[in-house]
Amino acid sequence: MQIQKFEAAVIGGGIIGNAIAYYLSAENIQTAVMEANEVGGKTTSAAAGMLGAHSEWEEFKDVYSFVADSHYQYDSLSKQLKETCGIDIELKKGGILNLVFSEEEKRKLEAVMKLPSVQWLSKVEVYKAEKHASQEILGAVYMKDDVHVTPLSACNGFWKGALKNGAQIFEHTMVLEVVQQGTGFLIKTTNNSFYAENVIIACGVWSNKFFSEAGLQHALVPVKGECLSVINDKMPLTKTLFHEKSYIVPRNNNQLVIGATQKWNDWNELPSFGGIQEIMEKAKSLMPEISTMRPHRFWAGLRPQSFDKRPFIGEHPETKGLYFAAGHQRNGILMAPATGMMIRDLLMERSVNKDWVNAFKLDRVEKVAEGKGVLQ
Amino acid sequence: MQIQKFEAAVIGGGIIGNAIAYYLSAENIQTAVMEANEVGGKTTSAAAGMLGAHSEWEEFKDVYSFVADSHYQYDSLSKQLKETCGIDIELKKGGILNLVFSEEEKRKLEAVMKLPSVQWLSKVEVYKAEKHASQEILGAVYMKDDVHVTPLSACNGFWKGALKNGAQIFEHTMVLEVVQQGTGFLIKTTNNSFYAENVIIACGVWSNKFFSEAGLQHALVPVKGECLSVINDKMPLTKTLFHEKSYIVPRNNNQLVIGATQKWNDWNELPSFGGIQEIMEKAKSLMPEISTMRPHRFWAGLRPQSFDKRPFIGEHPETKGLYFAAGHQRNGILMAPATGMMIRDLLMERSVNKDWVNAFKLDRVEKVAEGKGVLQ
Amino acid sequence: MQIQKFEAAVIGGGIIGNAIAYYLSAENIQTAVMEANEVGGKTTSAAAGMLGAHSEWEEFKDVYSFVADSHYQYDSLSKQLKETCGIDIELKKGGILNLVFSEEEKRKLEAVMKLPSVQWLSKVEVYKAEKHASQEILGAVYMKDDVHVTPLSACNGFWKGALKNGAQIFEHTMVLEVVQQGTGFLIKTTNNSFYAENVIIACGVWSNKFFSEAGLQHALVPVKGECLSVINDKMPLTKTLFHEKSYIVPRNNNQLVIGATQKWNDWNELPSFGGIQEIMEKAKSLMPEISTMRPHRFWAGLRPQSFDKRPFIGEHPETKGLYFAAGHQRNGILMAPATGMMIRDLLMERSVNKDWVNAFKLDRVEKVAEGKGVLQ
Amino acid sequence: MQIQKFEAAVIGGGIIGNAIAYYLSAENIQTAVMEANEVGGKTTSAAAGMLGAHSEWEEFKDVYSFVADSHYQYDSLSKQLKETCGIDIELKKGGILNLVFSEEEKRKLEAVMKLPSVQWLSKVEVYKAEKHASQEILGAVYMKDDVHVTPLSACNGFWKGALKNGAQIFEHTMVLEVVQQGTGFLIKTTNNSFYAENVIIACGVWSNKFFSEAGLQHALVPVKGECLSVINDKMPLTKTLFHEKSYIVPRNNNQLVIGATQKWNDWNELPSFGGIQEIMEKAKSLMPEISTMRPHRFWAGLRPQSFDKRPFIGEHPETKGLYFAAGHQRNGILMAPATGMMIRDLLMERSVNKDWVNAFKLDRVEKVAEGKGVLQ
Ligand SMILES: Cc1cc2nc3c(=O)[nH]c(=O)nc-3n(C[C@H](O)[C@H](O)[C@H](O)COP(=O)(O)OP(=O)(O)OC[C@H]3O[C@@H](n4cnc5c(N)ncnc54)[C@H](O)[C@@H]3O)c2cc1C
Ligand SMILES: Cc1cc2nc3c(=O)[nH]c(=O)nc-3n(C[C@H](O)[C@H](O)[C@H](O)COP(=O)(O)OP(=O)(O)OC[C@H]3O[C@@H](n4cnc5c(N)ncnc54)[C@H](O)[C@@H]3O)c2cc1C
Ligand SMILES: Cc1cc2nc3c(=O)[nH]c(=O)nc-3n(C[C@H](O)[C@H](O)[C@H](O)COP(=O)(O)OP(=O)(O)OC[C@H]3O[C@@H](n4cnc5c(N)ncnc54)[C@H](O)[C@@H]3O)c2cc1C
Ligand SMILES: Cc1cc2nc3c(=O)[nH]c(=O)nc-3n(C[C@H](O)[C@H](O)[C@H](O)COP(=O)(O)OP(=O)(O)OC[C@H]3O[C@@H](n4cnc5c(N)ncnc54)[C@H](O)[C@@H]3O)c2cc1C
CATH class of the missing domain: 3.30.9.10 (D-Amino Acid Oxidase, subunit A, domain 2)
Structure with missing residues (x-):
């Protein structure tokens, strides 16, 4: 069988993975999402969908602009996804x-x-x-x-938007292994294998396996x-x-x-x-x-x-083309648009806010003693 | 126990009953709805919600304005119910x-x-x-x-709107009998009894019992x-x-x-x-x-x-204060706003389009031979 | 349309109605059950199914044999219904x-x-x-x-058993009125009308309407x-x-x-x-x-x-052929077999334990002051 | 954290995994089951539960005794699991x-x-x-x-039986990797790590990953x-x-x-x-x-x-202590007891029918041309 090839393969079809696919495909990057179960069926569908209420502002001091930016995107997304895809993300104000x-x-x-x-x-x-x-x-x-959305609807909006942009979404396709091959990656799944120039790991709490295989010390x-x-x-x-x-x-x-x-x-x-x-x-x-x-x-x-409650968003320090976007804790719905745009910009080598890059980079280390780093 | 009194009691809490309660209560008429099960739980929640697609236009030639008027209301209702009650009736265009x-x-x-x-x-x-x-x-x-709505959401919108206007809704309250008493009616239910000056029967296909008790020959x-x-x-x-x-x-x-x-x-x-x-x-x-x-x-x-596929909307020819609004067949979602407004206008003795009154009156008779009158 | 005729019509298809139909049809009495919704869908399906744990024994002193008899039946019923109908009532011991x-x-x-x-x-x-x-x-x-059963399964067992015996069960058929006609009764429903020589009201808590129409003062x-x-x-x-x-x-x-x-x-x-x-x-x-x-x-x-927490089981004191079997409170699953057999025996004019007849008769009166009679 | 140790770890909590755990634990072998989702939630709960109807008898000519033996076990299992665990596997005859x-x-x-x-x-x-x-x-x-059971109930019976025997079952624990360590295996999961002397792979169609990691050429x-x-x-x-x-x-x-x-x-x-x-x-x-x-x-x-429609049941040809029991296709419910007993006997070095060992061994090869081997 012929192996399908993509410019970018997103592993994980929660709101983070679908937001990434949405923004990549909007730039005509050939994108695929591989989702082990159904789109949005895991943490994403469990969320309440508040955009920001949860943020402890102290946590985000240096990256407040990231959060604010993400929040801001939802207004136009709401209109756009309704018009082009008929999906209502159920943006609701009221305070x-x-x-x-x-x-x-x-x-x-x-x-x-x-x-x-x-x-x-x-x-x-x-x-x-x-x-x-x-x-x-x-x-x-x-x-x-204050604004909130219905998380699964927002995820579905990104999904359908990505499809309209030409992306392909494979449900019931669990990725077992990502192996470097040539300039890109061979992606082995329960189902078929795929090949992609770039791979973005967006498996939420199930990303640990990929962190450790990529030689990173993190554990969500x-x-x-x-x-x-x-x-x-x-x-x-x-x-x-x-x-x-x-x-x-x-x-x-x-x-x-x-x-x-x-x-x-x-x-x-x-x-x-x-x-x-x-x-x-x-x-x-x-x-x-x-x-x-x-x-x-x-x-x-x-x-x-994560240990400091912030997501990992960035390219692997050594393996070019391998990205991570996981660990959004209580704010993944809020941060999905900005995460998608940041991955797009990194992958397209556009300039990205340095504070963000630092705050979310993959090789940051636990500065605090263990036991304090990972708080509830 | 003290019997609760109302100016108007609506029997049946489908979309028709709730639309009526919404428009009555908006005029500060003390209104109650008695619903045997849950609001909107019967035919209303089963509908597709197309506003007009179903209408065979020939049927409505003389009352086209009624249907058109009703359709038209949904635009403003959609905004109003979202703002005041936080209910989205999911009005959707697209054709x-x-x-x-x-x-x-x-x-x-x-x-x-x-x-x-x-x-x-x-x-x-x-x-x-x-x-x-x-x-x-x-x-x-x-x-x-073409426009459609989500029927149960529209019904819930009328329900919540009526509540905001001061109406009372009693679920799990099946009306067993409506008995004339003084200038009004005693309403006996599985639960309590109520008293109301005006009674509106809006029990959908379960209205037959009330037609026959009111001496009307109709059978839905x-x-x-x-x-x-x-x-x-x-x-x-x-x-x-x-x-x-x-x-x-x-x-x-x-x-x-x-x-x-x-x-x-x-x-x-x-x-x-x-x-x-x-x-x-x-x-x-x-x-x-x-x-x-x-x-x-x-x-x-x-x-x-009904025998001619049109609803019965009007006051009982003999019993003042007793109204019916039932028999909307495939168009009850479409016709709910106009039905609510027509009952309001009749009850408040405002002028009502004569064609509509005639088309929907309770004592119209089957002009066609039986077996032809009631078609599928 | 031709009206269907039966020797016995049971109004209400909970466990009580179906047990009655089971025992009547076993005697080759042509029996029908009219059920407003689905068989067993109301109180019966909500029960836990303990056979006796709930009984406060003081309550049943004089009719202990009734309860014990009923309990005893379940053993053979369990086997019989499994064999003839493939229904497992899930009788379970364990204490x-x-x-x-x-x-x-x-x-x-x-x-x-x-x-x-x-x-x-x-x-x-x-x-x-x-x-x-x-x-x-x-x-x-x-x-x-101690023994318990799964109540809906027990009800389904009686249902299927009655069907095998030749009874007819009409779901989605709400009885609106029972009118004496000739030696029997005309039964008007939302659906068709039926005729039966004997009518048994077994509508659980919804029997009140029939009590009052039959001139009885009871309210469940x-x-x-x-x-x-x-x-x-x-x-x-x-x-x-x-x-x-x-x-x-x-x-x-x-x-x-x-x-x-x-x-x-x-x-x-x-x-x-x-x-x-x-x-x-x-x-x-x-x-x-x-x-x-x-x-x-x-x-x-x-x-x-009921006012004394006991069911009403018996023939109407004046209207021959009209029976009631309702008000089993917390013990309806337990008492279903004995209730079915007692109605059968009354209807067939077999001898019935006098204590039981007295304890459950329709025209017993509230001996205690109101407010004390109906306890929680 | 201290790593928990077991004599046997079964990977996969479908009916096969639970049957194995049941028979192992009955011999006082310290056993654990690691299940990625919920016990029985995958293929097992989808089955019809016929014991044998499906078998194409030609397929099983040489191992007919295996199938027959398995079938036979269900009679006593049914009684035993009901008595000791209160689980009814719903064994039903009727033909x-x-x-x-x-x-x-x-x-x-x-x-x-x-x-x-x-x-x-x-x-x-x-x-x-x-x-x-x-x-x-x-x-x-x-x-x-012919006999059938309710598959999820049968699986639950094995589960509860194993628990009673002292086994431990870990739900929501996906095994990521099994690594040889000392005389046994380190089992890395999404959750904790475990250590076991023997590992049995019973992941149904999701066993492929373990076949390939163990150097076996099979693909279910x-x-x-x-x-x-x-x-x-x-x-x-x-x-x-x-x-x-x-x-x-x-x-x-x-x-x-x-x-x-x-x-x-x-x-x-x-x-x-x-x-x-x-x-x-x-x-x-x-x-x-x-x-x-x-x-x-x-x-x-x-x-x-599998390629020849028979399960793989046996020890790895080279890695001692590593067993597979997967690929039961349309007959996993039927074959569960015999599979459990065979794994027990292999692990305890009891004698096992040679025909069975041969028929199910892990290193058998596709004798037929590809495309013919894997039939629907
Ligand atoms: C109760 C609750 C309330 C919350 N409330 C809010 C809120 O109000 N606001 C807010 O912003 N956030 C909230 N959150 C947080 C938010 O839900 C998460 O941050 C967000 O959903 C994370 O999205 P994700 O795409 O990273 O993860 P997921 O939605 O879990 O998606 C990851 C996907 O990867 C797939 N996957 C895993 N492994 C593989 C593999 N090997 N191959 C292929 N696919 C794989 C999974 O099946 C899954 O679908 C809440 C969370 C919870 C639990
Ligand atoms: C499959 C389907 C598709 C449809 N599609 C459309 C469509 O696209 N567009 C459209 O305009 N229409 C559509 N309809 C028609 C529409 O659903 C009905 O015309 C409308 O719901 C009727 O509303 P109602 O309030 O009269 O009845 P119901 O919703 O049935 O409400 C009557 C209520 O009265 C209660 N009741 C009955 N007896 C008593 C009593 N004694 N005491 C107290 N309460 C009582 C009932 O419990 C019920 O809740 C469709 C209908 C169906 C079945
Ligand atoms: C939480 C709970 C726990 C319980 N636990 C136990 C227990 O452990 N043991 C025990 O013995 N009992 C128990 N019970 C009590 C038991 O459930 C009842 O006594 C029993 O179900 C009563 O049966 P029924 O047939 O009289 O009533 P129902 O099951 O309510 O049946 C009456 C039927 O009549 C129908 N009906 C009503 N009006 C009409 C009409 N006009 N036309 C046609 N049909 C009509 C209804 O739709 C209904 O299906 C419990 C009850 C509850 C709520
Ligand atoms: C429609 C249908 C009808 C059928 N009818 C019959 C019938 O009538 N009779 C009959 O005998 N058979 C029947 N079968 C076949 C039978 O269902 C299967 O043969 C049997 O369920 C296989 O059981 P299993 O335990 O191997 O697989 P499963 O039940 O799939 O169990 C495997 C388990 O492993 C878990 N798992 C996977 N990967 C991991 C991991 N990495 N870590 C931890 N856990 C993991 C999974 O979550 C799953 O729970 C039918 C099947 C179907 C689909």
Whole structure:
């Protein structure tokens, strides 16, 4: 059998892999995606889809522009993908109410409140804006500009966009090995073999195998997150309710998404009884009325976490043509567009922001003592 | 226990009942909806959601303005319901390709082709516009202006809109009997009893019981429709493919909805093996590539059909305050806004188009011999 | 259209209706069942299927023989239905461990412990018998003879058995009215009309409408129960764990059924967030290891409860040929065989135990003050 | 972290892997199973569960005793697993009706008809035995002794049995590499690493990677099979209907399982529209009444097929302690017990039937020309 050849082969068809394929194929680079299961079926489909709420801003100080850029892309992507592919990524504004239950909590949020789009609301004001919020609060920090998308829809948008651009997507095609051959790579899969000049590893938490085969010392650790959705048969919830790492996100239909646990180094992709119980309890404390609503579905996903909680995005220091884009932890939906564009620019040898290159490079080392580097 | 009182009680929480509640409550009329199961859970959730494709125009000659008006409302509703309630009714343009396989079929569509928004496309042009269409065609009639919505989302939009307007919705509350009492009605349910000045029966095909108790001779007959959805893992389908009464409608995500059978007087609400087989075969003839896609879900619904295929919308000829709005057959999604507004106007004694009143009145009689009147 | 005629028409196709049809048709009585939805789809499919665990024995003092008889039938039914119809009702022995957390709880169970098949197990003995049980216990009362079935399977067994015996079952056929006509009854449904010499109302909690139309003063109240199932990926649980009204029942596969809430006069057939939370918490106190298992499905059902918690089983005091068999509350699975046989015997004018007739007769009155009669 | 050590590690938790773990652990061999997803979740859960119907007897001439032995085990396993683990493998007798539509078909079955438990039934006799069978037949070959099980239940039985015996099962643990180390093997997984003296590869069609790493030339090819289940709301079907490679198998409840397509070298694990259509058509030709029943669920699985359609069961010719048990194609459920026992005996150096060793050995070579060796 003839081996199919590509200029670029993306290993992994989550949102990161599909965003990369979308931006590469838009430049007429012959691109393929190899996905072991179904497109978007792993961590991507488990996400809540908040664009930025999760970011601890301290983490991203030096690369804030990367995150901001990525966020910004979604506006035009939303229109474009709807028009050209008929896919609605369900971009939704409305803002986040970060509920505050104590003076101490309020103090911690003082820095955020100084941002122009952020505002303190008293308990009375919160109640006026959102009847569903708990009555136990002091008030809330209102982040007006917050935006979220439906992650699987966003991933599907990139997928269909890439197809329209001429890319090929192979589902149920697990890559077993990537072997250097000539100027490029032979890609052995459960199915056929392929050949590509460039290979981009975008396997989320399952990228470890490729890191180690490429001689890199990194290990992504899964931080499992468990979620539950609820059918809201009451008044609509119009804003996301948020507290610490828990949230209730209203979708475009009657559903509310409740998330999420943080279970470090848990590889089990299914939700546990205890995890679901934990988020139910928290959700009730944010929005007591949820008790009378109807649970709908529960699920889990594995966030890919690196030692410093930042993704690896870049070319292998020695093997030309081999790229990685993995480890986006809690922010992969947010960072997908910028990741896709950065890989495109690196591969096309366009100039890329130096701060970003440094922050995400593959051969950065753990500066902190082990055990501190990998936090939950 | 104290009986709750309302100005208007809508019996039935499908799209018709919820549209009525939406428009009534917008006028500050105290409104309740009693729904035996869940909102939108019956015929409404089974519909494809095409706005008009189905209408045989001959049927609606004299009331074309009603249908057109209803269609027109969806544009503003879409925006309004998204803004005020966060519900996206998934209004989607793109047009319909009415595939034509023979000269005879083409001849039958000549009248339609004269409309300004309708256009003949040759086979080559069809292929350019939509690669998925069958190669066996002569060409297609392209109806550019076609619009569709996701029916359950539209119904949920009316529901949430009505709630915002102050209406109350009681799910799992089956109305057993409506008894005249004083100037209004006592409404006995499986659950509590209610009292209302006005009662609107909007029970779809299950309205017969109320027709007969109100001394009306009508009987709606269910025309069962079976559907299947498919995950499109290929290039997006951007236009609805249509032929005779079969269609493939692309949703806002990767799903295609395939419909639908027409089974006269079949009360079984679940799809049958034979029915699913029938629509699969037809779908393949419209779009051969569907064979390699993945089936997703199948379901069925009962279209409520009257003797002349038009709904009954109006006040009881003798019992003041008792209204009916049922029998929308294949066009209930399309007609929901106009039906809601017409009931509102009748109840508020505003003027209503005489043609509409006549066309839909409760005491119209079967002009044709029995057996001819109720056609499939 | 010709109206179909039957010797007996059973209204309602839950386990009670199907058990009746099974025993009637076995005597060559031409029998039909009219079921509004699908066979067994309502309360029956929500039950846990314990045969007797739930019974508070005090309640049944005078009719203990009825309950015992019913229980006893299941052994032969199990074999017979498997052989003749290929349906496995999943009769399962293994016993119940009624966990005891305090001396007070232990005292309350002293009477039960005197039964020959019941035994006190110390904490150590419990642990030996069932590693999954909580470590917080004092011990447990072990009821060796406990048996359970899968309720929907038992119902399906009666259904198929009745079919084999020549009965006809009409699904999606809601009875709207039963009118006396000649020596029998005209049965009007959403679908066709039927005629039958005898009519048996077996509509569970939805029987109220027929009670009131038949001039009887009874009202069944729904006591909603919510459940959750869990996939056990650990060692098998071999005994039912029980405490107060909560339980964890192991099915024949890897599933554990957790139940159940008790919500008085709640007609909503879907589980609530709060209800699910409640049973999860209780389950964890019975079996801490459940926390690491995987939740599977949740559901709810409405137990039909009479003023004295006993079913109504008997002929109408005035209208000959009209029977009722409804109100089995928490024991409908247990009592189905005896109920079916009792209706058969009444209808065939065979002798029936007088105590039973008295205990279940339709015109018994509330002896206790209202508000006390209907307890949770 | 301390690496866990085992005497035997089974890679792959389908029915083959679990059967092996069951028989090894019964001998007090410390055993672990590493399963990439969930136990039984791949090909095993897709099977119909017929024990032998599928076997082309010519294929197994020399190893008929292996197949017969395996079949025979299920009787005692059924009882044992129910008693000790509470798992019902749903062993069901009833026989197969191999429908015959032409004299030619009849002729082909002449050999089979000579077996003592096999019998020719005329059309009239078939109709008496099974009203559901097609009227287009000439008659049927009745195989009285046929038995089937529910494959996932059987797999769960082995799983729970192994747990009871002390084995450990690790789900969501994909083995990435098996490396010789000392006298045993280091097993690297997505999760932890393990060490074992013996390793048994039982990864079904996903075993190729291990064949090639072990220097063996084999490649298993997936033969995809698509299935559909149907709810039988009519009289029970008591016998399996069979024709060529299509069948309708009645389960212990109301469900009928329809199977299956044969798609050579198709790695997609999800059913296709075209595949489902194909089996629906065939099912209708076996049992026309199926048309009015309700479709329930569809799925697919990948049968692991070797060049000569026989499994590889044995120790690596050079690497001591490394075993394979994969490639059971259409007969893995049937062959699971014998496979488990054979691996146990090889590993414990007990004597094993020489014919079996030869028939299944890892270094047998393709005797037939390529293209003929791998048949569908
Ligand atoms: C509960 C939860 C909530 C979250 N909420 C948010 C949020 O609000 N906002 C946000 O920005 N992010 C959120 N995230 C994080 C986000 O989901 C991830 O960062 C993102 O999905 C990572 O995408 P990915 O493409 O790297 O990984 P994945 O989606 O896991 O994709 C990797 C793909 O690679 C495939 N693969 C693996 N190995 C191979 C192989 N050998 N060959 C071929 N294919 C292979 C896998 O099958 C998979 O499809 C959340 C995550 C969780 C779990
Ligand atoms: C396959 C299919 C495709 C279709 N496609 C289209 C399309 O493309 N475009 C279009 O315009 N239309 C379409 N339709 C038609 C459309 O679905 C119907 O006209 C419309 O849903 C009717 O709405 P309804 O509210 O009258 O009925 P329903 O949605 O049936 O609502 C009636 C409600 O009344 C409740 N009820 C009944 N009895 C009682 C009682 N006693 N007490 C309280 N509640 C009660 C029921 O539970 C139900 O929820 C389609 C229909 C089908 C089946
Ligand atoms: C959580 C829970 C746990 C339980 N556990 C146990 C247990 O362990 N052991 C035990 O013995 N019992 C148990 N029960 C109780 C048991 O489920 C009920 O007593 C039993 O199912 C009642 O059966 P039924 O046939 O009367 O009612 P249903 O199953 O509700 O059947 C009534 C049928 O009538 C139909 N119907 C209604 N109106 C009409 C009409 N107008 N026309 C035609 N059809 C109509 C309905 O659609 C329904 O199918 C439990 C119940 C619950 C909710
Ligand atoms: C439609 C259909 C009908 C069938 N009907 C019958 C029938 O009637 N009778 C009969 O006898 N047989 C039947 N079969 C065949 C039977 O299903 C198979 O022969 C059998 O299931 C094979 O079992 P297995 O354990 O080898 O494979 P699987 O069940 O596929 O198990 C292999 C396991 O290995 C795991 N795995 C893979 N790679 C790794 C890794 N690297 N690390 C860890 N785990 C890994 C997988 O996740 C999987 O769970 C049928 C098959 C199909 C598809």
